[in-house]
Each structure stands twice: as structure tokens, then as C-alpha cells.
Amino acid sequence: MTAIRTFISLAAGFAAVLMLCGAGVCRAGGIDLPDNLRVHGFAAQGFVxxxxxxxxxxxEDGSWDFYELGINALWRPTGKLKLALQLTMREAGATDDGDLRVDYGFVDYTLxxxxxxxxxxxxxRVVNPLGFYNDTRDIAATRPSIFLPQSIYFDIHRNFALSSDGVHFYYERGADSGxxxxxxxxxxxxxxxxxxEPAIFLEEVPGNLEGATSWxxxxxxxxxxxxxxxGLTASEVNVDYEPGGFDPLAAGEFHFRPLILSVQYNAERWGLTTEVARRTSQLDGFGDFADAEFTxxxxxIQGTYRPRPGWELLLRYDELIWDNDDKNGRRFEATRGLPHYSRFAKDWTIGVRWDITRHVMLRAxxxxxxxxxxxSTxxxxxxRDTRRHWDLFAFSAAVRF
Structure with missing residues (x-):
């Protein structure tokens, strides 16, 4: 897969260079945006x-360590060829460090x-086709809430879930039936x-996790x-583990298999959305580290209501269970010595959104x-210092152009 990974990286880089040239950066005389190039940006600052x-x-003391900055571009040099790129800087406490990264960068050719x-x-690097919201989770204004329902869309593993390096095929058909x-x-x-890494092994380990062929x-x-x-999403995500120095673990594999059913109804002023996921996690190898598999x-279930233009209210119940055979986590606590309530989360959320203008949004x-x-561990x-029952308040101010 090394050759494939190199080729994909070159393709993403080639897309970026072509877009810069299309934007006029590669030409003398300054930037001259052509009609077939779209450039947008966004920024959001949150408080938790x-x-x-x-x-x-x-x-617990109030955190401003949550911001998002990004710019994206879509260039159509020909009727069949498109190039897309998004650069992002994001900080989310200890789970994201604010470094500049490529969220996506790909060549799209219409067959x-x-x-x-x-x-x-x-x-x-293509956005993963996962559920209803993964395609739009990167921009605050296109999410249904500040934090997506964590049972389906983990925010602490946002980069892992958002996009991946590979090749995707798509087919679209419009008919009277839909x-x-x-x-x-x-x-x-x-x-x-x-x-x-800590989410898989419950602690930090000396080795490295590397993506393997997945679908x-x-x-x-x-x-x-x-x-x-x-909607229906199915996947098998595979990750290899390479041991480090003085590593108690042997080389092993992590397999993640989600199956997601998505249903949504949208009326003029209100909408209902539900997504149900059955997810299997499997650990193979790792020497003395016990193999495990659990589903x-x-x-x-989420409802939204728009009482007047520019305003939206949200109510959601969100439930995450790691192991159907140990729903309350008691067996996990007995074998691992960790809190039983770390194996589930049941979240009631209420929210409000105010679009001050087309480009400025406030949300709580x-x-x-x-x-x-x-x-996050x-x-x-x-x-053992965490609490089972807890409340969280979040506020976000976002702009886009």
C-alpha cells in the first residue's frame, strides 16, 4: 500500500497546485479568480x-480551547474535472492541537x-460517506448543533472519522420516485x-497505529x-499496530465495523432525524494483551423547530453503549478496574441557533x-475521578464567507 499512499498524496498535492494556478497565484500580475473557481472560509470560537x-x-473551570479556522476551494477546469481542497486549523483541548492540516484534497472526474x-x-483525501452529517461536520454553520450526537460522530476522533486517503466511486440517479x-x-x-490510541488500549503505548486497507x-x-x-452506511475500518521499543505488545490489528441506518423527515418549520448504529470493535494479536470483540x-433521536426566520430550536436524546453484552459496564469494571459508567453515555441536549446574518451565527x-x-482519557x-452524572454548557460564535 506504500505506492498507493504515495500516489494518493501526490494527487492531493496536485489538486492544491492546480487550484492555486487556477486562482491566479501561479500567474504574474496578482490573483484573478476565474468564474469556475469557488473559494470559501469559516471560523468559529467556542466556550465549554x-x-x-x-x-x-x-x-470544569470554563474552557475557550475550542476554535476552528478553515478555507476551502473548488475548481472546475473542465466540465468533467473538479479539484477540491480544504485547509483547517482546529483546537479542541487535548484532542486537537491546532496544527494546520488538509481536511480533504481530491481530484473528481465525471465518468x-x-x-x-x-x-x-x-x-x-476524500470525506468519508458516513451517515447524514459527516459530509458537513467540518463547518460550524452546517452542523445541526455545536457537538454532533456522540453516539455516531465522535468529536474526540474527528480527523479519523472525517476523511481518509483513497479512491471513491459515486453514482447518482434522479427519477420521479426520488x-x-x-x-x-x-x-x-x-x-x-x-x-x-488511548481509546483502543485504554492507555498510551510505545508503538504506532497505521491505517490499513479499509472500505x-x-x-x-x-x-x-x-x-x-x-440512508444506510456500512464499513470495515482496519488499523495495524507496529510495536515500539520495550513494548509489551506484539504487532496486532484493530478492526471497526459500523452499520448505520439513517432516517430523516423535513417539513417547512420542523424536522425529525434518527440514526441507529450497530458497531463491532475487534482486537487481534498484541501478544499478552487479550484479544477482544464486542458489539x-x-x-x-433529534427534533428541530424553526419558530421564525433565522431561529432554530433543537431537542435530542443520544445513547452510546459500547458492549451489548455488558450494557451497564459492570463486567468491564470487574476485569479492567475502570468505572462501569465509562462504557455508556446517555445524553439529553437542548439547543438554540440564531443566524444574525447569512454569514454570522450564534449557538448555545x-x-x-x-x-x-x-x-477523552x-x-x-x-x-476514577470522573463523575457519572454531569452537565455541560457550550456556546459558539461562527462566521463564514
């Missing part, structure tokens, strides 16, 4: 306060296109999230211009949580 437990910084049917291929969209990709996952597919059906939406069922939300299954290094 919790009565117990830390999330996105030292939130066929008619009035009703189109299909093509994307090569490079619109049909299908995407399938073969890729290597990104494993650079600081909290990814993901999603089918979406939309009726009446999105009034009704149905959890997770879901959220309050979470009442039972369990700590989606907390980097920000909460002593699990």
Missing part, C-alpha cells in the same frame, strides 16, 4: 463549561453524465488523532427534494449526561 469532567479543555444519471471517481445516491470507497484511515459504502434515498431521506448498539446548547463513554487521565 461543565460541572464535572473535562471536555475540549479544562471545561458519465446525463440529465438523470451521473457517476464518477474521486482520488485523494433521488438515489451511492458512494463506495477503498482507503487507508487517518490515525493521527491524539486520543485515538466504506453509503446508499441514500431522497424523496420530494429532501423532505424524506433514508454495541447506539442511536439518537446544554447537555445532561449519564456516563462518560465519549470523554487525555483530558480525564484518572478515570
Amino acid at each position: 463549561q461543565s460541572d464535572h469532567n473535562n471536555f475540549f479543555g479544562d471545561s 458519465f453524465s446525463t440529465d438523470a444519471v451521473s457517476g464518477g471517481v474521486r482520488l485523494g 433521488d438515489y445516491l451511492f458512494q463506495f470507497g477503498v482507503f487507508e484511515p487517518r490515525t493521527q488523532d491524539p486520543d485515538f 466504506m459504502g453509503r446508499f441514500v434515498y431522497e424523496y420530494d427534494f429532501g423532505r424524506v431521506r433514508l 454495541g448498539t447506539n442511536y439518537f 446548547e446544554w447537555h445532561q449526561v449519564d456516563g462518560t463513554a465519549w470523554l 487525555l483530558e480525564n487521565p484518572v478515570p
Whole structure:
């Protein structure tokens, strides 16, 4: 896979260079944006306060360690060829360090296109086709809330979930009965999230996790211009472990297999969304580290209401269970010595959004949580010091152009 990874990296870099040239940076005389180039940017600053437990910084004392900055571009040099790139700086407490990174950068080539049917291929770092919200989770204004439902979309592993390096094929068909969209990709996952390793091994280890060949597919059906939406996502994400010096672990493999059913109804002023995921996690090898396999069922139910233009209210219940055979975590606590409530999280959320203008948004939300299954171990290094029942308040101000 080394040659494939190198080729994909070159493709993403080539996309970036071509877009810069298309924007006029490669020409003398300054920047001259052509009609076939779109450039957008966004920024958001958040504040997080919790009565117990830390999330996105030292939130028990109130944390401003949550901001997002980004710029993206889409260039169409020909009718069939598109190039897309997004650069982002994001800080989220100990789970994201604010370094500049490429969220996505890919070449998109249309293989066929008619009035009703189109299909093509994307090569490079591509956004993962995961559920309803992963495509739009990178920009604050396009998310349904400050924090996505954590049962499906982990924020502490945001880079791992958002995009991956590989090749994706897509097919879209419009008909009187509705619109049909299908995407399938073969890729290597990104494993650079600081909290990814402790989440697998329950502690930091000397070796390194490297993405291995994986796949993901999603089918979406939309009726009446999105009034009704149905989706199904299936994937197998594979990660290899390479031991480090004086490592008690042998080389091993981590396998993650989510299956997600998504349903949404949108009316003029209100909407309902639910997504249900059945996820299997498997550890193979690792020497004395016991092999393990467990399956959890997770879901959220979310309602939104728009009382007047520019305002939106949100109510959501979100539940995460790591192991269906140990839902209350008591067996985990007996064998691992860690709190049983770290194996589940049940979250009630209420929120409000105010679009001051088309480009400026304010948002606030309050979470009442039972369990700590989606907390970062980097920000909460002593699990016994965490509290099972805790509240979290978040505020965000965002702009986009």
C-alpha cells in the first residue's frame, strides 16, 4: 500500500497546485479568480463549561480551547474535472492541537453524465460517506448543533472519522420516485488523532497505529427534494499496530465495523432525524494483551423547530453503549478496574441557533449526561475521578464567507 499512499498524496498535492494556478497565484500580475473557481472560509470560537469532567479543555473551570479556522476551494477546469481542497486549523483541548492540516484534497472526474444519471471517481483525501452529517461536520454553520450526537460522530476522533486517503466511486440517479445516491470507497484511515490510541488500549503505548486497507459504502434515498431521506452506511475500518521499543505488545490489528441506518423527515418549520448504529470493535494479536470483540448498539433521536426566520430550536436524546453484552459496564469494571459508567453515555441536549446574518451565527446548547463513554482519557487521565452524572454548557460564535 506504500505506492498507493504515495500516489494518493501526490494527487492531493496536485489538486492544491492546480487550484492555486487556477486562482491566479501561479500567474504574474496578482490573483484573478476565474468564474469556475469557488473559494470559501469559516471560523468559529467556542466556550465549554461543565460541572464535572473535562471536555475540549479544562471545561470544569470554563474552557475557550475550542476554535476552528478553515478555507476551502473548488475548481472546475473542465466540465468533467473538479479539484477540491480544504485547509483547517482546529483546537479542541487535548484532542486537537491546532496544527494546520488538509481536511480533504481530491481530484473528481465525471465518468458519465446525463440529465438523470451521473457517476464518477474521486482520488485523494476524500470525506468519508458516513451517515447524514459527516459530509458537513467540518463547518460550524452546517452542523445541526455545536457537538454532533456522540453516539455516531465522535468529536474526540474527528480527523479519523472525517476523511481518509483513497479512491471513491459515486453514482447518482434522479427519477420521479426520488433521488438515489451511492458512494463506495477503498482507503487507508487517518490515525493521527491524539486520543485515538488511548481509546483502543485504554492507555498510551510505545508503538504506532497505521491505517490499513479499509472500505466504506453509503446508499441514500431522497424523496420530494429532501423532505424524506433514508440512508444506510456500512464499513470495515482496519488499523495495524507496529510495536515500539520495550513494548509489551506484539504487532496486532484493530478492526471497526459500523452499520448505520439513517432516517430523516423535513417539513417547512420542523424536522425529525434518527440514526441507529450497530458497531463491532475487534482486537487481534498484541501478544499478552487479550484479544477482544464486542458489539454495541447506539442511536439518537433529534427534533428541530424553526419558530421564525433565522431561529432554530433543537431537542435530542443520544445513547452510546459500547458492549451489548455488558450494557451497564459492570463486567468491564470487574476485569479492567475502570468505572462501569465509562462504557455508556446517555445524553439529553437542548439547543438554540440564531443566524444574525447569512454569514454570522450564534449557538448555545446544554447537555445532561449519564456516563462518560465519549470523554477523552487525555483530558480525564484518572478515570476514577470522573463523575457519572454531569452537565455541560457550550456556546459558539461562527462566521463564514
